[in-house]
Amino acid sequence: MLMTYPNPLQDNPAYSVVKQYFVHVDDTVPQKIVVHKDSPRGIHFRRAGPRQRVYFNSDEVQACIVTCGGLCPGLNTLIREIVCGLYHMYGVKNVVGIDGGYRGFYAKNTVHLNPKVVNDIHKRGGTILGSSRGGHNTSKIVDSIQDRGINQVYIIGGDGTQRGASEIRRRGLKVSIAGIPKTIDNDIPVIDKSFGFDTAVEEAQRAINAAHVEADSIENGIGLVKLMGRYSGFIAMYATLARRDVDCCLIPESPFYLEGPGGLFEYIERQLKENGHMVIVIAEGAGQELLSESMESMTLEDASGNKLLKDEYFSKQRKMSINLKYIDPTYMIRAIPSNASDNVYCTLLAQSVVHGAMAGYTGFTSGLVNGRQTYIPFNRIIEKQNKVVITDRMWARLLSSTNQPTFWSPKVAVGDKGNEEEPTELSDHGIWGEEAPHFN
Ligand SMILES: Nc1ncnc2c1ncn2[C@@H]1O[C@H](COP(=O)(O)OP(=O)(O)O)[C@@H](O)[C@H]1O
Ligand SMILES: O=P(O)(O)OC[C@H]1O[C@](O)(COP(=O)(O)O)[C@@H](O)[C@@H]1O
Numbered sequence: 001m002l003m004t005y006p007n008p009l010q011d012n013p014a015y016s017v018v019k020q021y022f023v024h025v026d027d028t029v030p031q032k033i034v035v036h037k038d039s040p041r042g043i044h045f046r047r048a049g050p051r052q053r054v055y056f057n058s059d060e061v062q063a064c065i066v067t068c069g070g071l072c073p074g075l076n077t078l079i080r081e082i083v084c085g086l087y088h089m090y091g092v093k094n095v096v097g098i099d100g101g102y103r104g105f106y107a108k109n110t111v112h113l114n115p116k117v118v119n120d121i122h123k124r125g126g127t128i129l130g131s132s133r134g135g136h137n138t139s140k141i142v143d144s145i146q147d148r149g150i151n152q153v154y155i156i157g158g159d160g161t162q163r164g165a166s167e168i169r170r171r172g173l174k175v176s177i178a179g180i181p182k183t184i185d186n187d188i189p190v191i192d193k194s195f196g197f198d199t200a201v202e203e204a205q206r207a208i209n210a211a212h213v214e215a216d217s218i219e220n221g222i223g224l225v226k227l228m229g230r231y232s233g234f235i236a237m238y239a240t241l242a243r244r245d246v247d248c249c250l251i252p253e254s255p256f257y258l259e260g261p262g263g264l265f266e267y268i269e270r271q272l273k274e275n276g277h278m279v280i281v282i283a284e285g286a287g288q289e290l291l292s293e294s295m296e297s298m299t300l301e302d303a304s305g306n307k308l309l310k311d312e313y314f315s316k317q318r319k320m321s322i323n324l325k326y327i328d329p330t331y332m333i334r335a336i337p338s339n340a341s342d343n344v345y346c347t348l349l350a351q352s353v354v355h356g357a358m359a360g361y362t363g364f365t366s367g368l369v370n371g372r373q374t375y376i377p378f379n380r381i382i383e384k385q386n387k388v389v390i391t392d393r394m395w396a397r398l399l400s401s402t403n404q405p406t407f408w409s410p411k412v413a414v415g416d417k418g419n420e421e422e423p424t425e426l427s428d429h430g431i432w433g434e435e436a437p438h439f440n
């Protein structure tokens, strides 16, 4: 039997006011909240939160934090809140940052982190630890974790990062490997939404506003805004829904075509004739197939959108001149600090992940499911990508708000609806050691 300790939070004056502060180890949160009364209750996740007994003696914790993949508003808030959570809730003083993503484990020195060092970082965009894409060497990371005596690893990153985390975890270290899912595109499954997404949608409003002002001030003005979303169009969809003055939103999930009846060009022509201007929001992955058809060879160029709106089509074929104002705010959006709501969200994510690691769990990410903080096993996060379902009500709301054509026949998409039932099951992440306290 491994040693456990009373949770030091029980003596913390700030939290002593809470009537039932500790979460029961068997509390779960259902993935599906709306179910038919006779159907199975589906997958459940462990509810996140402080446990009555913890696995680590605070003095023995040696924690590290790493940020990987593309930037996202909120990374610094998470770093701050993990450090402060460990320090103030559990009295953990040994926390280091890994410099420059996964490769920093073996290619760079670590950075010492304490509440003083991270005090103001949530007001800045980016990540104070730096990040990286591209491959890494798992064995070298595992060696580095062991050499440094690290026993808690906090990994903040997207699908690629969590796949890497899952590999590190499979090496069987006696270490808590805990993830926080990061994606500005909101394309990680299971969770309600990802941190930074709200901030991105809010910041996108400024670009759409500029596109509208520009388009409205000139004859046949088209304001075209490119937003992030290589495979999932959530930012474009929510930014469009929020603005109410976008005439067309194009996302990767919804195929469209340019010429002919019901096509994009016909819609643009009609809008310009009726209103004199229009605003289009395009997610960067939208219309990829059109680009590759129209180019001699497939290239990795961005779908910047203005290629699709070649002036010649309107001037030569339709005898109409258009004024295209193209705005690409993508990196400006990604580089800002998180807004108020994302800051609070990041705080909860960070505290949840700290409670989970202290309780001895491993191989999990913290995440919001149906409004509750949960622990989700890595495999649930990495097995698929979250996408806008164009047969759902949200996309219908968007179509109704922009009045754009659907560009597809309903028959094509009906088959998309996944309706498979999952039996009632507790979806559990791995355990820290064979004898971890909650699984005896
Ligand atoms: N399939 C994978 N398996 C293991 N590790 C991966 C995988 N994909 C990416 N990684 C690691 O995760 C890091 C970040 O991944 P990347 O895909 O660039 O960003 P994100 O985590 O935002 O998806 C990479 O630098 C790489 O070391
Ligand atoms: O230029 P980079 O760093 O490759 O990042 C751009 C890409 O990152 C993404 O935002 C996806 O990153 P996330 O992991 O945050 O979802 C894409 O939509 C975008 O094309």
Ligand SMILES: [Mg+2]
Residues within 6 Å of the ligand: 069, 158, 159, 160
């Ligand atoms: Mg990715």
